[in-house]
Amino acid sequence: MAGTLDDFQKFRAEMNEEIHATDHLGMKRFFALDHQCYQDGALPGKTKELLGLAASAVLRCDDCITYHLVQCSEAGWTREEVIDALNVSLIVGGSIVIPHLRRAFARMREIPALREKSAPKAGDHQKARAPKSTAKRS
Amino acid sequence: MAGTLDDFQKFRAEMNEEIHATDHLGMKRFFALDHQCYQDGALPGKTKELLGLAASAVLRCDDCITYHLVQCSEAGWTREEVIDALNVSLIVGGSIVIPHLRRAFARMREIPALREKSAPKAGDHQKARAPKSTAKRS
Amino acid sequence: MAGTLDDFQKFRAEMNEEIHATDHLGMKRFFALDHQCYQDGALPGKTKELLGLAASAVLRCDDCITYHLVQCSEAGWTREEVIDALNVSLIVGGSIVIPHLRRAFARMREIPALREKSAPKAGDHQKARAPKSTAKRS
Amino acid sequence: MAGTLDDFQKFRAEMNEEIHATDHLGMKRFFALDHQCYQDGALPGKTKELLGLAASAVLRCDDCITYHLVQCSEAGWTREEVIDALNVSLIVGGSIVIPHLRRAFARMREIPALREKSAPKAGDHQKARAPKSTAKRS
Amino acid sequence: MAGTLDDFQKFRAEMNEEIHATDHLGMKRFFALDHQCYQDGALPGKTKELLGLAASAVLRCDDCITYHLVQCSEAGWTREEVIDALNVSLIVGGSIVIPHLRRAFARMREIPALREKSAPKAGDHQKARAPKSTAKRS
Amino acid sequence: MAGTLDDFQKFRAEMNEEIHATDHLGMKRFFALDHQCYQDGALPGKTKELLGLAASAVLRCDDCITYHLVQCSEAGWTREEVIDALNVSLIVGGSIVIPHLRRAFARMREIPALREKSAPKAGDHQKARAPKSTAKRS
Numbered sequence: 001m002a003g004t005l006d007d008f009q010k011f012r013a014e015m016n017e018e019i020h021a022t023d024h025l026g027m028k029r030f031f032a033l034d035h036q037c038y039q040d041g042a043l044p045g046k047t048k049e050l051l052g053l054a055a056s057a058v059l060r061c062d063d064c065i066t067y068h069l070v071q072c073s074e075a076g077w078t079r080e081e082v083i084d085a086l087n088v089s090l091i092v093g094g095s096i097v098i099p100h101l102r103r104a105f106a107r108m109r110e111i112p113a114l115r116e117k118s119a120p121k122a123g124d125h126q127k128a129r130a131p132k133s134t135a136k137r138s
Numbered sequence: 139m140a141g142t143l144d145d146f147q148k149f150r151a152e153m154n155e156e157i158h159a160t161d162h163l164g165m166k167r168f169f170a171l172d173h174q175c176y177q178d179g180a181l182p183g184k185t186k187e188l189l190g191l192a193a194s195a196v197l198r199c200d201d202c203i204t205y206h207l208v209q210c211s212e213a214g215w216t217r218e219e220v221i222d223a224l225n226v227s228l229i230v231g232g233s234i235v236i237p238h239l240r241r242a243f244a245r246m247r248e249i250p251a252l253r254e255k256s257a258p259k260a261g262d263h264q265k266a267r268a269p270k271s272t273a274k275r276s
Numbered sequence: 277m278a279g280t281l282d283d284f285q286k287f288r289a290e291m292n293e294e295i296h297a298t299d300h301l302g303m304k305r306f307f308a309l310d311h312q313c314y315q316d317g318a319l320p321g322k323t324k325e326l327l328g329l330a331a332s333a334v335l336r337c338d339d340c341i342t343y344h345l346v347q348c349s350e351a352g353w354t355r356e357e358v359i360d361a362l363n364v365s366l367i368v369g370g371s372i373v374i375p376h377l378r379r380a381f382a383r384m385r386e387i388p389a390l391r392e393k394s395a396p397k398a399g400d401h402q403k404a405r406a407p408k409s410t411a412k413r414s
Numbered sequence: 415m416a417g418t419l420d421d422f423q424k425f426r427a428e429m430n431e432e433i434h435a436t437d438h439l440g441m442k443r444f445f446a447l448d449h450q451c452y453q454d455g456a457l458p459g460k461t462k463e464l465l466g467l468a469a470s471a472v473l474r475c476d477d478c479i480t481y482h483l484v485q486c487s488e489a490g491w492t493r494e495e496v497i498d499a500l501n502v503s504l505i506v507g508g509s510i511v512i513p514h515l516r517r518a519f520a521r522m523r524e525i526p527a528l529r530e531k532s533a534p535k536a537g538d539h540q541k542a543r544a545p546k547s548t549a550k551r552s
Numbered sequence: 553m554a555g556t557l558d559d560f561q562k563f564r565a566e567m568n569e570e571i572h573a574t575d576h577l578g579m580k581r582f583f584a585l586d587h588q589c590y591q592d593g594a595l596p597g598k599t600k601e602l603l604g605l606a607a608s609a610v611l612r613c614d615d616c617i618t619y620h621l622v623q624c625s626e627a628g629w630t631r632e633e634v635i636d637a638l639n640v641s642l643i644v645g646g647s648i649v650i651p652h653l654r655r656a657f658a659r660m661r662e663i664p665a666l667r668e669k670s671a672p673k674a675g676d677h678q679k680a681r682a683p684k685s686t687a688k689r690s
Numbered sequence: 691m692a693g694t695l696d697d698f699q700k701f702r703a704e705m706n707e708e709i710h711a712t713d714h715l716g717m718k719r720f721f722a723l724d725h726q727c728y729q730d731g732a733l734p735g736k737t738k739e740l741l742g743l744a745a746s747a748v749l750r751c752d753d754c755i756t757y758h759l760v761q762c763s764e765a766g767w768t769r770e771e772v773i774d775a776l777n778v779s780l781i782v783g784g785s786i787v788i789p790h791l792r793r794a795f796a797r798m799r800e801i802p803a804l805r806e807k808s809a810p811k812a813g814d815h816q817k818a819r820a821p822k823s824t825a826k827r828s
Contacts, residue, residue, distance in 0.1 A: 015654035018668070026313055026639045027653075033305050034647045037229040041302075042218035047185070051192040051226045056648070058193045058510075059230070060751070061612070063651035080180035087716045088189045091175040092197070094508025095724045096472075096746070099753035101717075102705035116708070153516035156530070164501045164731075165515075167723050172509045175716055194510070196648075198337070199474070201513035225302045232646025233310045234332070234610075237339035239303075240291035254294070313643040318636035323599070327606040327640045334607045334786075335644070336475070356594035363440045364603045367589040368611070370784025371448045372470070372748075375477035377441075378429035392432070440593075443585050451578055451781040456770035461737070465744040465778045472745045473782070494732035502738050505727040506745045506754075567792035570806070578777045579791075586785045608786070613750070615789035 005110040008066055038071070046075040050085050057089030057097060057104070065104050073113045082114055143248040146204055176209070184213040188223050195227030195235060195242070203242050211251045220252055281386040284342055314347070322351040326361050333365030336376050342383050349389045358390055419524040422480055452485070460489040464499050471503030471511060471518070479518050487527045496528055557662040560618055590623070598627040602637050609641030609649060609656070617656050625665045634666055695800040698756055728761070736765040740775050747779030750790050756797050763803045772804055 003011075019027055038048045049071045056064035072082055086104060090097050108114040141149075157165060176186045187209045194202035210220055224242060228235050246252040279287075295303055314324045325347045332340035348358055362380060366373050384390040417425075433441060452462045463485045470478035486496055500518060504511050522528040555563075571579060590600045601623045608616035624634055638656060642649050660666040693701075709717060728738045739761045746754035762772055776794060780787050798804040 011658075012654065015657050018657050019653065022635055022668075024317075024635050024639055026309060026317075027635075027642060029305075029309050029312075030639075030642055030647075031650075033302060033309065034229055034650070037226055037302055041225075041300075042216070042222035047188070048222070048226050050181075050185070051189060051223055052230060054189040055192050055196045055227060055230045058197055058508075059648050061648050061651060064230075064648060078180070083712055083714050083717075084180035084186070085189055087179075087714055087720075088175055088186050089193060090508070090717060090720055091172055092190060092193045092202075092509050094472075094504070094511070095506050095720075096749050096751050096754060097508070098721075098724070099751060101709065102702065105705050105708050106701075116712075149520075150516065153519055156519050157515065160497055160530075162497050162501055162731075164723060164727055165497075165504060167719075168501075168504055168509075169512075171716060171719050171723065172512070179714075179716075196646075197510050199510050199513060202510060221298055221300050221303075225300055225306075228303060228306055228646070230647050232610075232642070232649070233306075233644050234335050234337050234340060235646070236307075236310075237337060239295065240288065243291055243294050244287075254298075310643055313640055317639075318630070318632035323602070324636070324640050326599070327603060327637055328644060330603040330607050331610045331641060331644045334784075335610055340644075354594070359436055359438050359441075360594035360600070361603055363438055363444075363593075364589055364600050365607060366441060366444055366784070367586055368604060368607045368616075368785050370748075370780070370787070371444075371782050372473050372475050372478060373784070374445075374448070375475060377433065378426065381429050381432050382425075392436075438593075440585060440589055443581075447578060447581050447585065448781055450581075451778055455576075455578075455777075456768070456774035461740070462774070462778050464737070465741060465775055466782060468741040468745050469748045469779060469782045472749055478782075492732070498732035498738070499741055501731075502727055502741045503745060505724055506742060506749070563796075564792065567795050570795050571791065574773055574806075576773050576777055579773075579780060582777075582780055582785075583788075586788075611786050613786050613789060616786060 005066065005070070005107065008063065012063075012067070046077070049075045050077060050081075053082070054085050054089050054092075057086055057100060058093040060093070060097060060100050062100060062103050065100060066107050069104060069107055069111055069114060073111045079108065079114045079116065082108070143204065143208070143245065146201065150201075150205070184215070187213045188215060188219075191220070192223050192227050192230075195224055195238060196231040198231070198235060198238050200238060200241050203238060204245050207242060207245055207249060207252060211249045217246065217252045217254065220246070281342065281346070281383065284339065288339075288343070322353070325351045326353060326357075329358070330361050330365050330368075333362055333373060333376060333380070334369040336369070336373060338376060338379050341376060341380050345380065345383055345387055345390060349387045355384065355390045355392065358384070419480065419484070419521060422477065426477075426481070460491070463489045464491060464495075467496070468499050468503050468506075471500055471514060472507040474507070474511060474514050476514060476517050479514060480521050483518065483521055483525055483528060487525045493522065493528045493530065496522070557618065557622070557659065560615065564615075564619070598629070601627045602629060602633075605634070606637050606641050606644075609638055609652060610645040612645070612649060612652050614652060614655050617652060618659050621656065621659055621663055621666060625663045631660065631666045631668065634660070695756065695760070695797065698753065702753075702757070736767070739765045740767060740771075743772070744775050744779050744782075747776055747787060747790060747794070748783040750783070750787060752790060752793055755790060755794050759794060759797055759801055759804060763801045769798065769804045769806065772798070 016031070020031070038045050038052060041048075043051075049068060053065065053068035053072055056068050069082065072085075077085075086101060090101060108116075154169070158169070176183050176190060179186075181189075187206060191203065191206035191210055194206050207220065210223075215223075224239060228239060246254075292307070296307070314321050314328060317324075319327075325344060329341065329344035329348055332344050345358065348361075353361075362377060366377060384392075430445070434445070452459050452466060455462075457465075463482060467479065467482035467486055470482050483496065486499075491499075500515060504515060522530075568583070572583070590597050590604060593600075595603075601620060605617065605620035605624055608620050621634065624637075629637075638653060642653060661668075706721070710721070728735050728742060731738075733741075739758060743755065743758035743762055746758050759772065762775075767775075776791060780791060799806075
């Protein structure tokens with residue numbers, strides 16, 4: 001993983017602030033539109049967060065996946081439901097999605113509501129368990 | 139549009155049959171897995187059809203959009219809900235999605251449950267209304 | 277080619293009108309933002325039309341290429357300049373761009389300011405010259 | 415399908431000729447480089463044609479797939495080998511590849527060496543067999 | 553960010569040298585063609601650098617964006633013009649472009665001519681300002 | 691590079707194990723299918739590993755490229771053959787592939803059978819040679 005969830009969120013907040021500070025009206029409006037897109041509408045915002053996650057996964061954008069995992073967690077989706085959504089992205093997008101799936105699972109360790117019950121805590125991330133001798137594909 | 143919904147479904151059924159007839163075990167298994175992916179699981183199949191639609195739209199695959207529009211309709215999603223899902227794909231994927239959005243709207247004319255109340259029927263597709271003089275962007 | 281430029285523009289105008297008629301605020305705002313994007317700003321609109329063309333070509337969207345070819349022509353770009361811009365897209369995007377390049381050249385036959393001086397008129401499109409015996413690659 | 419293999423080849427030859435006639439040195443050199451890429455080198459040209467097919471399929475470019483199917487056939491690859499290569503693209507690229515897979519199978523009907531022994535000839539393309547009642551997924 | 557601009561340029565120079573040392577004629581020619589593509593032609597090289605930036609941004613390639621930011625700066629484009637070009641890529645490519653936009657803005661801090669007047673210098677990159685409590689979207 | 695080959699393999703093995711532990715039947719089956727895809731069939735597994743590499747390179751997935759480089763090495767492909775395959779991906783995918791090509795060359799330093807005879811060993815990776823004054827493009 002490229003950094004902790006906290007690193008991601010600090011960098012995201014800092015840079016979004018810098019982008020807004022440029023006063024490019026088009027960019028500011030797009031950011032606002034992007035925010036509104038996930039509000040309740042004909043579909044509840046909760047459902048649209050899951051759509052955002054599935055779309056991010058097939059487009060293979062790690063930062064977008066991280067962002068939507070946090071949003072999905074806050075919207076009340078469970079680990080099992082998130083995994084089932086990621087499976088749709090895996091089938092639609094193919095094995096090229098697998099590296100992003102691995103990083104999504106690693107990221108979920110840092111999101112309490114999406115963490116596996118018996119999973120290692122985020123702090124344990126460094127000491128990776130020894131890889132099995134029978135390496136699994138991809 | 140490249141053809142009617144009926145043309146699409148005939149070609150799809152005919153070619154899927156030919157692909158299955160080749161007896162390539164890998165392909166057959168992938169087609170089965172693709173089918174199972176949208177069955178009820180941690181998420182209801184209905185939700186996953188909508189995920190499939192959103193993923194297809196950001197990946198800009200007209201045939202996949204057509205297929206999932208039909209599935210979404212059969213799963214009980216309404217026109218307004220489908221449009222709200224397509225809006226997520228538009229914001230995630232940008233203006234490059236717009237041509238596919240136009241074709242999705244044209245396709246919905248052929249799917250009774252997704253048709254606009256006052257919309258022209260599929261049969262009226264040929265006689266397009268004259269374009270407005272103030273052409274709208276993209 | 278999937279149809280004439282006139283077919284494209286009629287379908288585009290008709291469907292854009294239908295999309296606007298749905299009153300989905302997010303979609304309407306995105307269409308407005310897309311329009312504003314190409315207005316004069318820090319860069320002249322003319323330059324941004326060319327950026328839109330180059331972006332459309334590497335993303336391999338025929339309808340977007342058609343749209344931006346028309347816009348580039350109206351903004352005053354010449355055939356030679358448009359071809360030089362398309363070459364950037366070809367080098368950035370690789371041989372997978374070539375089929376779209378062919379369709380872009382065919383579309384330019386229908387746009388007076390972008391037409392080759394000695395090129396066949398749009399109406400001559402049907403009677404394709406016999407292919408050379410030494411087929412050129414891709 | 416968007417047209418016959420003959421239509422494709424005529425359009426391709428005609429437009430490639432027009433592109434060459436523009437005398438844009440960069441484009442001409444890229445076309446030459448693209449041609450040389452599939453000549454014998456550290457790998458035989460035959461192997462590289464198959465790589466070109468697999469790459470075209472995951473990038474979902476129908477014209478490129480058609481082109482490489484013809485080249486693979488001329489290089490001596492059999493129908494079974496081509497299908498096994500397309501399966502790699504299906505697994506790598508996911509279900510979004512399926513519509514292109516269907517069109518690849520339809521195109522193989524027009525290429526004698528890749529045609530299924532008992533397959534309908536190209537001329538029979540119009541009269542599609544009635545779709546099975548149990549429609550197969552995607 | 554994955555490293556400093558200096559890290560990027562050292563790695564790029566070192567690996568380009570190694571690629572050239574392999575004496576694969578096709579690769580060497582493609583690298584030459586890529587270089588020539590941005591020389592003055594029907595369009596000035598300066599304009600084509602901006603096209604390269606816009607194309608890189610919609611294709612979501614951080615290294616390509618970094619490279620073209622440097623080239624655009626050297627060609628004389630200002631920060632405001634580069635931001636306006638990036639806005640075209642944002643609208644064409646959608647919210648999936650946003651993470652790359654953030655990294656583009658961070659990279660501009662390391663390029664004197666593209667740095668915000670009151671922006672933190674590259675050396676201050678580590679001590680990120682505390683994220684605002686009202687996190688902005690994406 | 692984002693880390694050593696050993697880092698990659700440990701992370702991959704650890705996360706694949708965690709994904710399998712979730713007992714999502716669809717994901718488990720897809721991983722199995724992905725594994726079977728590269729077994730001997732109508733084409734030898736060795737050939738399909740090269741197809742997997744070419745497909746990964748045009749889809750610009752560094753982890754997938756790393757994985758397939760290792761597999762290609764184990765299947766018996768030489769450095770020269772792998773480079774010739776990567777050239778197909780470069781021509782098909784364009785200059786946007788170049789950053790991934792650079793990382794592929796850096797990765798090959800860590801794979802004995804794919805290492806350049808006179809290449810620096812993996813351990814020397816840190817002390818990059820000073821970049822040439824005449825920076826090569828992209």
